[in-house]
Amino acid sequence: MRAPIDLQLGWPSTTLHPTRPLLTSASPILTAPEQSAAALNYGPGHGYGPLRASIASWLTESYAPRDADGRPYAIPPNRIMVGNGASGTLLNAVLRLAAPAYTRAVWMVEPTYFLACPIFADAGFGGDDDDEGSPSRMRGVPEDDEGIDVGFLRAAIERVEAEVRAGTGFWGGLGLREREPRKKGLGPCKIYKHVLYMVPTWSNPSAKTMSLRRREEVVRLAREFDVLVVTDDVYDVLRWPVEEGVSVEELGPLPPRIVDVDRVLDGGPKDRWGNALSNGSFSKIIAPGIRVSWVESTQAVVDRVMIIGSTRSGGNPAHFSSMFVHQMLSTGALQNHIDTVLVPTYRRRYHALMSAIKEYLVPLGVVIDVGKKYEASIASSSQLYEGSGTRYPESAGGFFTYLMLPSDLPQAGKLATIARDKHKCKFAFGDMFKIEGDPGSAERARRKGGFEMGIRLCWAWLEEEQLVEGVWRMAETIKDVRSEQSGRLR
Numbered sequence: 001m002r003a004p005i006d007l008q009l010g011w012p013s014t015t016l017h018p019t020r021p022l023l024t025s026a027s028p029i030l031t032a033p034e035q036s037a038a039a040l041n042y043g044p045g046h047g048y049g050p051l052r053a054s055i056a057s058w059l060t061e062s063y064a065p066r067d068a069d070g071r072p073y074a075i076p077p078n079r080i081m082v083g084n085g086a087s088g089t090l091l092n093a094v095l096r097l098a099a100p101a102y103t104r105a106v107w108m109v110e111p112t113y114f115l116a117c118p119i120f121a122d123a124g125f126g127g128d129d130d131d132e133g134s135p136s137r138m139r140g141v142p143e144d145d146e147g148i149d150v151g152f153l154r155a156a157i158e159r160v161e162a163e164v165r166a167g168t169g170f171w172g173g174l175g176l177r178e179r180e181p182r183k184k185g186l187g188p189c190k191i192y193k194h195v196l197y198m199v200p201t202w203s204n205p206s207a208k209t210m211s212l213r214r215r216e217e218v219v220r221l222a223r224e225f226d227v228l229v230v231t232d233d234v235y236d237v238l239r240w241p242v243e244e245g246v247s248v249e250e251l252g253p254l255p256p257r258i259v260d261v262d263r264v265l266d267g268g269p270k271d272r273w274g275n276a277l278s279n280g281s282f283s284k285i286i287a288p289g290i291r292v293s294w295v296e297s298t299q300a301v302v303d304r305v306m307i308i309g310s311t312r313s314g315g316n317p318a319h320f321s322s323m324f325v326h327q328m329l330s331t332g333a334l335q336n337h338i339d340t341v342l343v344p345t346y347r348r349r350y351h352a353l354m355s356a357i358k359e360y361l362v363p364l365g366v367v368i369d370v371g372k373k374y375e376a377s378i379a380s381s382s383q384l385y386e387g388s389g390t391r392y393p394e395s396a397g398g399f400f401t402y403l404m405l406p407s408d409l410p411q412a413g414k415l416a417t418i419a420r421d422k423h424k425c426k427f428a429f430g431d432m433f434k435i436e437g438d439p440g441s442a443e444r445a446r447r448k449g450g451f452e453m454g455i456r457l458c459w460a461w462l463e464e465e466q467l468v469e470g471v472w473r474m475a476e477t478i479k480d481v482r483s484e485q486s487g488r489l490r
Contacts, residue, residue, distance in 0.1 A: 005470040007427040009461045017287045025327035029449045043319025045311045051326035064386035068264045083293040084317040086281040100124035109198040110140035111433030111451045136437025145371040147210030150217040171347045189449045192228040202235040202398025205371040205456035211377035222275035234281045239397030240347040252392030274298040292318045352464035357470035365406030377438020399460040405453040425473035428456040
């Protein structure tokens with residue numbers, strides 16, 4: 001009997017967990033009385049101070065940021081807060097920086113990371129199917145080849161604001177406050193009118209990397225309409241050249257995060273809060289169970305996200321593991337793990353998966369749809385960002401690739417059911433990536449060429465031979481469906 005193959009699961013395979021470096025990092029902490037006492041006590045709200053500093057140093061080394069005058073910039077630790085996973089810090093950020101009585105909507109790039117929807121629902125933006133007075137306020141924004149469609153988002157926000165001012169239409173009927181609340185919990189208050197969530201680099205699920213000009217457009221729009229842009233920046237350092245003969249060292253610098261762009265664009269933020277929050281995590285580069293993450297933003301935003309009831313009571317929720325992660329970063333063990341284990345492994349798996357797709361699926365009409373390459377967007381850009389104005393080899397990265405099915409096939413969800421039941425092959429499909437409670441998102445998914453025909457495949461969980469076998473089973477599924485369709489036509 002054939003073993004199941006799971007191309008859906010977006011986890012790093014257990015063989016890649018750095019157990020020995022973790023043991024090496026933990027031993028001196030747990031065997032030294034002072035260190036172990038500190039590790040096993042309550043931790044400071046912002047997180048373990050040495051880890052905040054080592055994260056800031058590592059991010060500076062990784063992104064090579066510049067200041068508003070184009071000079072090298074060292075990220076200070078006061079822009080960093082430690083959390084217990086990107087999912088938890090996403091929830092905390094929305095709880096502290098948005099309010100259902102004032103914040104109009106949570107905008108999400110579509111297709112979206114579907115497990116973000118319940119997080120925003122928990123923060124009060126999901127509505128209640130049984131309560132007509134509490135409809136969902138999560139809304140989708142489509143992508144094009146350069147990332148999120150800023151023109152669509154601008155028009156949608158303008159429509160929402162017009163309805164709120166006039167007290168008409170869906171948004172006007174919600175009774176939202178027109179003025180920002182002056183206080184929500186402890187500390188200085190800032191509540192944004194809108195929240196925008198996306199994954200700009202190696203997006204989940206679409207695998208797209210947003211162009212540099214689109215990143216700047218997002219920041220300018222956010223400043224104009226009081227939008228907090230929350231980005232999951234969890235895959236950025238996992239990248240390699242598309243061409244097999246090119247070395248990783250030949251690649252250009254990492255794309256600047258939205259938080260980097262907000263810090264320097266047009267002289268920097270218009271107030272002390274800014275409009276961007278970077279949500280990073282060690283789950284993808286150490287292991288999910290480590291439960292250590294970080295937030296980077298302005299010091300004002302970081303301080304506000306930190307002052308949450310559970311942290312005031314119990315201290316930082318990732319304190320114990322944070323001390324091990326600091327050891328891995330400060331000794332270079334984590335950087336070495338990324339460079340010598342993760343990137344080479346994922347590079348091999350990526351090429352195995354893509355070769356199989358081109359051999360088995362592309363001849364059947366399946367299209368690889370991951371947008372324009374980021375490198376093309378920086379060749380003529382300004383000197384605010386490291387590497388601007390230079391041409392570099394094209395890169396691939398992250399965990400996923402994204403495919404579109406030809407129009408003669410059923411939508412991807414039906415194909416996924418057939419593949420699972422008949423060929424024991426599982427993959428993520430378009431309907432999963434709709435925004436919960438947004439009828440517009442569902443309608444766009446169903447359009448001709450809409451994302452209900454999309455498929456996300458992950459190379460992080462499986463070995464090369466399993467990836468190839470899974471793609472072959474997908475091809476067999478398509479052939480089975482077409483054979484059945486042909487039989488019905490006779």
